[in-house]
Amino acid sequence: MKTLLIVAALVAVATAELRQRLDSQSVRLDRLAARVEAVSDVLQGRADASAAAEGRVDALNSRLDAAFGDGCGSGEFQCGDGQCVSLLSVCDGTGNCVNNADETVCENPLEVGSRWVGNVVYDYCTNRRPEQISLEITDFEIRSSFKSKAYVDTKFILESNRADDSKSAVFLSTGTYCFGCRLLETQPPESDNLALTCKFDQGDSNKCSGYIIRAASGEKCAKFAFVKQ
Ligand SMILES: [Ca+2]
Missing domain, CATH: 4.10.400.10 (Low-density Lipoprotein Receptor)
Structure with a gap:
């Protein structure tokens, strides 16, 4: 009986270690996938900024559209x-x-009162390094003179839940939603000139890819995956 108990204990320990190693591998793969996506986004952002500086953005867009657009x-x-x-x-x-x-x-995916939570995918530029951004839509107005875009008022809550640094910060910002682009663009709420955009995939109004963008260059430097709550 004692031998059986020892064997059972050894099996339990081995199973726990195996599970821990698999979890660790899964985390590594998730991080690797995020890094690959991050590099792709940064290269895209830098390509956009460089082209804009050289006045060749139209030519670049035409080439990208021809290839992928x-x-x-x-x-x-x-x-x-x-x-x-x-x-x-x-x-x-x-x-x-x-x-x-x-x-x-x-269709308006950004109803007044709706709340969205975005978890960080990567972040190369914010000072606060939030792990999560909550986005609330406080106003959504379509003006009769300009119906292709809506004017949106938003509230952001940046949340950092690290054990040594748990804090949140709240910002108000205005922006626009382009129906044809399915894109929310907001104004930078702080002097760091970082702005949040969120792009909806076609056919899914419950998720959007949020990017922190350097307003001056258009470079994407952080990404958050937003889901409607
Ligand atoms: Ca029309």
Whole structure:
């Protein structure tokens, strides 16, 4: 009986060690995936900034669109069938796409009162190094003179929960939501000139990819994965 108990104890210890090692490997893989994504985003951000400095952003966008894009220019909306129309014509009440797609993307994913939580993917630039950003929508207004964008008021709560440094900071900011781009862009709330944007994937209004952007250069320097609560 005593021998059985010893064997059972050894098996339990070995199982726990194996589980710990697997968890550790899983964490390493998650970190590796995040680093690969981070490098990709930083390279993209630097390429954008460099091109802007040289006045070649249009040419770069054309080349990227040709290789990976939807065939439309940066100020255009893709109707889904190859046709491109101006972003300004999206959600203006008149069908500009032959298939009327520019008037069927006018859903508002950022309802007043909705709350979003973004967990950090990577962060190369903020001073606070938040592990999480809570985003609340306090106002969403569509003005009759400019229906392709909405004016959005937001409240950010930056939360850091590290054992040695647990704190939060609250900021208010204004911004816009572009229906054709499915993109929220906010103004930098602080003198560090860092701004938050959030890009919705087509067909999913409950998640958006949040980027902290250096407003001066457009470089993406932090990413948070936002989910609607
Ligand atoms: Ca239209």
